[in-house]
Amino acid sequence: MKNICESIIIENTQLTKDYWKLKLEAPTIAKNAKPGQFIEIYFNNSVKIFPRPFSIAGIDENNLVLIYKIVGSQTKKMTSWKTGEQHRILGPLGNFFQINNIGTNVLVGGGVGTAPMIFLRSHLISKGLEPKYFSGARNDLEYFPEEVKNSQLFISTDDGSKGFKGNVVQHLEKEIQNFKQPINIYSCGPKKMMEALKKLGQKYKIKVQLSMETLMACGMGLCQGCAIKTYSKNGEDKISLVCKDGPIFKAEEINFHG
Amino acid sequence: MKNICESIIIENTQLTKDYWKLKLEAPTIAKNAKPGQFIEIYFNNSVKIFPRPFSIAGIDENNLVLIYKIVGSQTKKMTSWKTGEQHRILGPLGNFFQINNIGTNVLVGGGVGTAPMIFLRSHLISKGLEPKYFSGARNDLEYFPEEVKNSQLFISTDDGSKGFKGNVVQHLEKEIQNFKQPINIYSCGPKKMMEALKKLGQKYKIKVQLSMETLMACGMGLCQGCAIKTYSKNGEDKISLVCKDGPIFKAEEINFHG
Amino acid sequence: MVDLTIKISDKIELQNPIMTASGTFGYGDELSTVINTNLYGGIVSKSLSLEPRIGNPPPRIVETPSGMINSIGLANIGLSRFLDEKAKYFQNYNGKIIINIAGKQDDEFYTILKKLDKIEWVHGFEINVSCPNVKEGGIQFGTDPEFMFKLIQPMRDLTDKFLMVKLSPNVTDIAQMAEKVQLAGCDAVSMINTLYGAAIDIYSGKPKINTVVGGLSGPAIKPVAIANVIKTYKAVDIPIVGIGGITTGEDVIEFLLAGASAVELGTVHFFNPNAVDEILQFLVSYCKKMNIKRLRDITGKAKI
Amino acid sequence: MVDLTIKISDKIELQNPIMTASGTFGYGDELSTVINTNLYGGIVSKSLSLEPRIGNPPPRIVETPSGMINSIGLANIGLSRFLDEKAKYFQNYNGKIIINIAGKQDDEFYTILKKLDKIEWVHGFEINVSCPNVKEGGIQFGTDPEFMFKLIQPMRDLTDKFLMVKLSPNVTDIAQMAEKVQLAGCDAVSMINTLYGAAIDIYSGKPKINTVVGGLSGPAIKPVAIANVIKTYKAVDIPIVGIGGITTGEDVIEFLLAGASAVELGTVHFFNPNAVDEILQFLVSYCKKMNIKRLRDITGKAKI
Numbered sequence A, B: 001m002k003n004i005c006e007s008i009i010i011e012n013t014q015l016t017k018d019y020w021k022l023k024l025e026a027p028t029i030a031k032n033a034k035p036g037q038f039i040e041i042y043f044n045n046s047v048k049i050f051p052r053p054f055s056i057a058g059i060d061e062n063n064l065v066l067i068y069k070i071v072g073s074q075t076k077k078m079t080s081w082k083t084g085e086q087h088r089i090l091g092p093l094g095n096f097f098q099i100n101n102i103g104t105n106v107l108v109g110g111g112v113g114t115a116p117m118i119f120l121r122s123h124l125i126s127k128g129l130e131p132k133y134f135s136g137a138r139n140d141l142e143y144f145p146e147e148v149k150n151s152q153l154f155i156s157t158d159d160g161s162k163g164f165k166g167n168v169v170q171h172l173e174k175e176i177q178n179f180k181q182p183i184n185i186y187s188c189g190p191k192k193m194m195e196a197l198k199k200l201g202q203k204y205k206i207k208v209q210l211s212m213e214t215l216m217a218c219g220m221g222l223c224q225g226c227a228i229k230t231y232s233k234n235g236e237d238k239i240s241l242v243c244k245d246g247p248i249f250k251a252e253e254i255n256f257h258g
Numbered sequence C, D: 001m002v003d004l005t006i007k008i009s010d011k012i013e014l015q016n017p018i019m020t021a022s023g024t025f026g027y028g029d030e031l032s033t034v035i036n037t038n039l040y041g042g043i044v045s046k047s048l049s050l051e052p053r054i055g056n057p058p059p060r061i062v063e064t065p066s067g068m069i070n071s072i073g074l075a076n077i078g079l080s081r082f083l084d085e086k087a088k089y090f091q092n093y094n095g096k097i098i099i100n101i102a103g104k105q106d107d108e109f110y111t112i113l114k115k116l117d118k119i120e121w122v123h124g125f126e127i128n129v130s131c132p133n134v135k136e137g138g139i140q141f142g143t144d145p146e147f148m149f150k151l152i153q154p155m156r157d158l159t160d161k162f163l164m165v166k167l168s169p170n171v172t173d174i175a176q177m178a179e180k181v182q183l184a185g186c187d188a189v190s191m192i193n194t195l196y197g198a199a200i201d202i203y204s205g206k207p208k209i210n211t212v213v214g215g216l217s218g219p220a221i222k223p224v225a226i227a228n229v230i231k232t233y234k235a236v237d238i239p240i241v242g243i244g245g246i247t248t249g250e251d252v253i254e255f256l257l258a259g260a261s262a263v264e265l266g267t268v269h270f271f272n273p274n275a276v277d278e279i280l281q282f283l284v285s286y287c288k289k290m291n292i293k294r295l296r297d298i299t300g301k302a303k304i
Ligand SMILES: Cc1cc2nc3c(=O)[nH]c(=O)nc-3n(C[C@H](O)[C@H](O)[C@H](O)COP(=O)(O)OP(=O)(O)OC[C@H]3O[C@@H](n4cnc5c(N)ncnc54)[C@H](O)[C@@H]3O)c2cc1C
Pocket: A038, A052, A053, A054, A055, A056, A066, A067, A068, A069, A070, A071, A072, A073, A074, A075, A076, A112, A115, A116, A212, A213, A214, A215, A216, A247
């Protein structure tokens, strides 16, 4: 059940050059949130009027954990938020990842796509499952989920400054034959990466779930602004709303050429 | 000479419930400023686009001292400014008080009108003159210039909670016969008070200089937005720009019925 | 006790002057789990067409200073699905329900109107004339007074329910358009729909909105809306429903003083879904402070 | 080396596309002690009339979300004083000087034009048609295509200098107005002047602007201006000078891509007097980054 509340900042700390971690007290949202879902953060009296969507990166009792990257004015503003301040948020929003209990769960996160993967991973582990985590980035200045146990963590960078040299999907393809079938892929990251994962899924007949990003106005199905091109079950062109029909889609639903 | 600069916050402290003192490093402006002049403070990337005008309340070497009252969004925002931050300002702007070296100089300040009076008073004292200072307010929650030597300070409140009970102009009229002629009045404050001072000036044939306030856009004669109704020397209706022709006007110039 | 009830013509009385603006509140039920949607005086539906429309391709929205541009393209589920899926929610809804209709030709408007006239829980209609007429080469119904008059005049014979026409501000003289609405026997006029607006991505060179030019809404356009309401209030006797950038209770009072009988909240829903609650609280405290017994009495009372 | 020079028609070449918008830069000399006014490609003067005008009574300005409303009423010192007092400054000015002319009837425009045509330091004219024609009951010259055409057509015979008409966005079809400007043989069209806007003080009930309805400007209106430039660029061959809410270098590029050959900075001067400097720096770095040799080449290059 969606809830609007004045959340209280518990912690707001810098992780790397551009990445920050924000912990917010929001009991009702924390209670209901599932991996893959997101919240909207509201900015009072701002020249930029839209709230900003952020994936839930974890739940810590009554608190939500977010991981955000500074990319523009509002994420920049967030870095000045102090413990104890109140900020209005709405959540949990959108659908969530469908979890498979057998075989291998493979998480693929790139850049800020790391956030929902961290939440999903804790969730899988709490269910006794042992997911493989592929984390890719341009270089070692990006944020990597350090807490993940090394044996299950597969890091890659485009420039080889950390882990495997190459992109995360190449990395995954290299490892995939070692994983127990059936394999389930869950991913969030740049469009290019997700498109490559869709192809990989087709090639190996693997189910792939993707978390999509678009500009959003309302975050809850009011404005129809967050449309993306998709395919219906029988392959017809369709339009879906990321905030309501997503953000999680089956890879085969996404029309990357829209 | 007007100057735009990134001033550095030296101090920002609360004086009373709604009044704050802001000290800004701005050497070029500090060097040129005269009592009665003001600065514009710019607010970056704000829904409210105009800068805000503030009288210079004093000069402390390279620094400007302002006294501001919280009345709306931007003055509220200013209270969160921290020492070391940079904020863009423009000044010194407008004309200034014309000082008389003989007789009695009487300063009359009400509310935020206190700011330019404090600067003017220090200036007069530095010239060896001993101004009388009348400070009026609705009640004792307002800000009063405490530093002023008691014998020269005449405080009044509408409700009698501090000093003389009644308005500041009544207070002045009660005292005026004790002052050495010629008397010169300098004032800044609410319209009602300044209109009463104009009448007092006419009654006692005293020269009165008034600092006027209006909404301003540019603060330097570009927009012609800060117009007020005035009279020309031969009594004809005129329009003057507060930021350029003022903020200081001779009382007889002001058309209070416009 | 402050009386917030208002009438928009004799046909519709609302418990308060706050309605939702078409296309900014989904179908009316989306927010019902987040806020108390019964707080509104009325709900104006998303623009409905006869058949479902998937709307325009992405990107459909972009932020602009204190505003946004949209080009949703009247995406909607179509009349039949609307009636099937939403009837239950609306039958139990407290406030008034006004259906916004958008057709691509005259007949489409009339067919929808005739069908909905028979539906009990539909209290009235808002006619969206800001859509292009496909038959006439895509000219907007809402930019030429005679053209619009020809579209709306027959509507009066099709329904006795509350009938309101929503006007576009992208015309030289909105008051002249409103006069035609009055002449056609409609009960009220609502204004403003979005202004034309566009934005271009300077790195890709691509328009930020699929249709290049979209509709500008939000706080940025409030002064335009107020000016239009002031002009129209002088020109017509039928009630005006004010729309455009309303964010706070202060804004609502401003529209009423300018001449509006009621208002619609639009873009504000995206950045403050709870606005209706805060606005109603303000309206009550304003009336108390200003010693106003009936809020409706301030309509058009600006000292102009 | 990046080439920022641009031409607006063959008659005027500017060192860069940044000019000042009429009424937002005083007479051009006010800011000269604060910033380097020689940075501009050109200065467009405050609207000049034959006789001095004291302008409208206060209040003349009010803030709105990301914008402002003004009703200065074309206050100006009149033609003779302007020539007497400002000649010296302008004779020594680097950039081009364009005089904005606003009359209350046809003759007033023509008289000013004839006088200024002889002044050497005057490089061109911008005709403000957004003022009410006193002879015709206060109708704006700029709202009716034929009416405007009658006003501007004779001007072409009065001067060979650069002649540009500044259009109001408060019309149904700005491109149609621009076509008339082209037909009249003018060299360019500039747009947009302010949108209609109004605001009311909810405690006093008084309009916040003396004339009730004033002109809306600032960042809020940029999307409207961009939409108008896009439409006009498709409709005419004469150059367009873009105006409306420009704040940053990004905004300037957006106008150029939309179809503008040059731009004017207006309201930004009030909240960032230094904008021209920051904008020029951005233009250079943008051109370098995007590998653009001559800035003028991007005019109209949006992928529309
Ligand atoms: C469902 C969802 C979940 C998200 N989760 C996270 C998260 O966990 N952590 C995180 O850091 N970010 C996340 N994002 C992205 C985040 O919402 C944006 O980074 C944020 O809105 C940027 O705001 P800003 O004001 O700082 O930047 P802006 O000034 O708005 O934008 C800066 C630049 O980034 C681009 N941009 C902004 N948002 C997007 C977008 N959604 N897609 C493509 N380009 C964009 C803009 O076009 C612009 O060029 C998520 C987005 C979605 C839709």
